[in-house]
Amino acid sequence: MSPVVEVKRWQIRWGRRSASATSWWRGIGPRRAGHHRDLPRCGLTRGLSPPPAISRAEDRLRWRKASAMSWWRRLGTRRAGQHTEMHQMTITKRCHLLPPPLLLRCIIKIVCIKSSLTSFCSNLQVILKIAMDLPMFWSRMQPHLDYAVPKGHVGRGCTKTPCLSPQAKRVVFRITSHLLQKLEKVCFVRLEAENILVDPKTEEVYISDSTQEAPVKTQAGVNSNINQLGHILEELIKTKKLPAHLTFPDFKMPAEIQHLLDLMQSTNPLRMSLVIKYHSSMVPMGLRGSLYLLVHQWLMDHVRVADYRAFDDVLAGIDPTEGDWVCKLKEGNRYLFAFYSRGLRKGSYDARKDESAPILHPLDFNRNVHSHTFEGCASRATGPRFSKKDMNLALYFIFGTQLASLMVALHARGYLCHLEKDIADFFPY
Numbered sequence: 001m002s003p004v005v006e007v008k009r010w011q012i013r014w015g016r017r018s019a020s021a022t023s024w025w026r027g028i029g030p031r032r033a034g035h036h037r038d039l040p041r042c043g044l045t046r047g048l049s050p051p052p053a054i055s056r057a058e059d060r061l062r063w064r065k066a067s068a069m070s071w072w073r074r075l076g077t078r079r080a081g082q083h084t085e086m087h088q089m090t091i092t093k094r095c096h097l098l099p100p101p102l103l104l105r106c107i108i109k110i111v112c113i114k115s116s117l118t119s120f121c122s123n124l125q126v127i128l129k130i131a132m133d134l135p136m137f138w139s140r141m142q143p144h145l146d147y148a149v150p151k152g153h154v155g156r157g158c159t160k161t162p163c164l165s166p167q168a169k170r171v172v173f174r175i176t177s178h179l180l181q182k183l184e185k186v187c188f189v190r191l192e193a194e195n196i197l198v199d200p201k202t203e204e205v206y207i208s209d210s211t212q213e214a215p216v217k218t219q220a221g222v223n224s225n226i227n228q229l230g231h232i233l234e235e236l237i238k239t240k241k242l243p244a245h246l247t248f249p250d251f252k253m254p255a256e257i258q259h260l261l262d263l264m265q266s267t268n269p270l271r272m273s274l275v276i277k278y279h280s281s282m283v284p285m286g287l288r289g290s291l292y293l294l295v296h297q298w299l300m301d302h303v304r305v306a307d308y309r310a311f312d313d314v315l316a317g318i319d320p321t322e323g324d325w326v327c328k329l330k331e332g333n334r335y336l337f338a339f340y341s342r343g344l345r346k347g348s349y350d351a352r353k354d355e356s357a358p359i360l361h362p363l364d365f366n367r368n369v370h371s372h373t374f375e376g377c378a379s380r381a382t383g384p385r386f387s388k389k390d391m392n393l394a395l396y397f398i399f400g401t402q403l404a405s406l407m408v409a410l411h412a413r414g415y416l417c418h419l420e421k422d423i424a425d426f427f428p429y
Helices: 003-028 041-045 056-075 088-095 100-129 134-140 166-182 219-239 255-264 269-277 285-306 308-317 325-332 334-345 360-371 388-398 402-412 417-424
Strands: 196-198 205-207
Touching: 134 166, 134 196, 134 219, 166 196, 166 205, 166 219, 166 269, 219 255, 219 269, 255 269, 255 402, 269 402, 285 308, 285 360, 285 388, 285 402, 285 417, 308 402, 325 334, 325 388, 334 360, 334 388, 360 388, 360 402
Parallel strands: none
Antiparallel strands: 196 205
């Protein structure tokens, strides 16, 4: 065969290849000739023959470029080299030479690194935001106990019983509710005061990540964590320094706060979790009377009608007032005693009516004061003599644990759970 015939056959065979390659390249993407000068497209379209020596390596390289560009096009990019949303102006020039699987693995690694950095930054923000543990936050709280005195206080037979300050009530409620919510899912090996973190600005409460969780949640573990919280709060309240103008040789825990601590440190505090979370010692003083009216009406209007035996058990579970409560009224607050005297003239507190249940008389007295607080309050000369908060505080001085013990007695008979949503409204924290 002559050399001329052999050259003609080679040109025909290469022309078919160039035509098929040109049509395939036009079908997958770039419409403008000259964007990819790696392929001699101008020569192919004009019918000129390329140089006879084209290595297999160059063919493989062109295949990789073409397959990578078609893969980018399937993702939605219509123009090669214009991926500004991902800063691909320089990346595509390097990455389009890689096969699509390897390129996909690189993108997945980049996304994973980005997500890990995002989570790390969020955790770092939380760590920087929570920079104070509970003992440090409590030491800076001023004050943690409120020694306010209501109007009309005489003080001869009624001592000034402190209560938690508004900030302390708010923080203790958030700590208790947050821990009880956590204990619904997990329990901890041991709960320390340093494991409870408080945001100094928003007063949000967190449990530190360093707190070791128990491998299995058990009822004994949950009870142990609630007991530990009770010991933590007791130590914080006892070790807190009193104001400079108050000098007491021996600090005595207020009765209502001690009632909350006793519930936390009992053998089965999980059973009393509802009363612990919504304990009366954490109610704002201005809302204390409304909460008492709600519980008293539920006792007298529902429990007494639905189950009279449970009603008797609830009355037996209420803590009686130490000593004669009428004498405490007379020697404690003149406005409360005047209120009692007006009711006595009307026959409201006749002891002969209910000799079997003497606890009903102080219950009725508290109910009447909260319902008709401003009887005898008006004065044309000086204006209102007292406020509703003054009367709530005066009743707290005399009947310290009556509301708390009433709620516990209702809970023990299974009647307090029906008021959970209503009681939660009195804790605006």
